[in-house]
Amino acid sequence: MLEEKYYTVADVAQVTGLTSRTIRNYLKDGTLTGQKIGVQWRFTEEEIRKLFSKQTPGGNTPSQLVRGFLGNQDREQNSCLTLMDVPRVDEKKGMSLYCEMKALADNEELISEITYEYHEDLQLLRVAVTGETGAVTDFLEQSRKLFSQMM
Numbered sequence: 001m002l003e004e005k006y007y008t009v010a011d012v013a014q015v016t017g018l019t020s021r022t023i024r025n026y027l028k029d030g031t032l033t034g035q036k037i038g039v040q041w042r043f044t045e046e047e048i049r050k051l052f053s054k055q056t057p058g059g060n061t062p063s064q065l066v067r068g069f070l071g072n073q074d075r076e077q078n079s080c081l082t083l084m085d086v087p088r089v090d091e092k093k094g095m096s097l098y099c100e101m102k103a104l105a106d107n108e109e110l111i112s113e114i115t116y117e118y119h120e121d122l123q124l125l126r127v128a129v130t131g132e133t134g135a136v137t138d139f140l141e142q143s144r145k146l147f148s149q150m151m
Contacts, residue, residue, distance in 0.1 A: 006035075006042035015048070016096065022103050026051065029106075060115050062128035069130055079112075080136040084143065086125040094118050094125035097150055101127060104142050110135035 012032075013020045026032035027041060032051050034043040060068065062083060069081040086094060098116045105114040110132035117126050129136055 004044055006037070006044060007048065008043075009041050012043055012048055016051075016099065018096070018099050022099065025103070025106065060113070061117050062115055062126050065113060065115055065128045065130060078133045079130065080133040081128065081130045082136055082140060084127045084129075084140075086127070086147070088123055089125050090123060091118055091120060093150065094123075097146065098125060098127060100146050100150075101143055104139060104146070105129060108135050108139060111139060
């Protein structure tokens with residue numbers, strides 16, 4: 001019987017283009033699962049693949065986020081929802097871009113939610129973000145800089 005290959009945090013970071021810190025944050029928030037062997041985290045190919053599944057693991061799709069936003073009439077503060085489409089991007093680059101955007105959103109406590117879906121047939125990444133209006137506006141400016149660096 002063949003043994004399954006396991007990857008370290010450093011391996012996953014190198015393959016995905018993310019930082020080790022981002023990988024550890026994904027472990028902490030449940031976006032990525034793995035096994036702790038001794039003092040190191042190890043991941044199977046399947047666990048890494050799930051990180052880049054077609055939609056946010058355990059989250060809403062952008063369409064669901066829009067419907068929920070429109071259906072909520074009871075807000076305590078000003079709120080904003082934005083949809084961003086990134087056309088003509090392959091899945092690997094799209095997921096790398098989304099991961100960078102998620103890291104930005106995770107550092108902003110007034111961003112309520114960020115989610116994505118990838119349409120392989122159209123090579124289209126769609127990202128939805130909700131939160132306090134000023135925080136979303138700041139996030140969009142930071143995302144614009146990411147787009148220009150990555151594209």
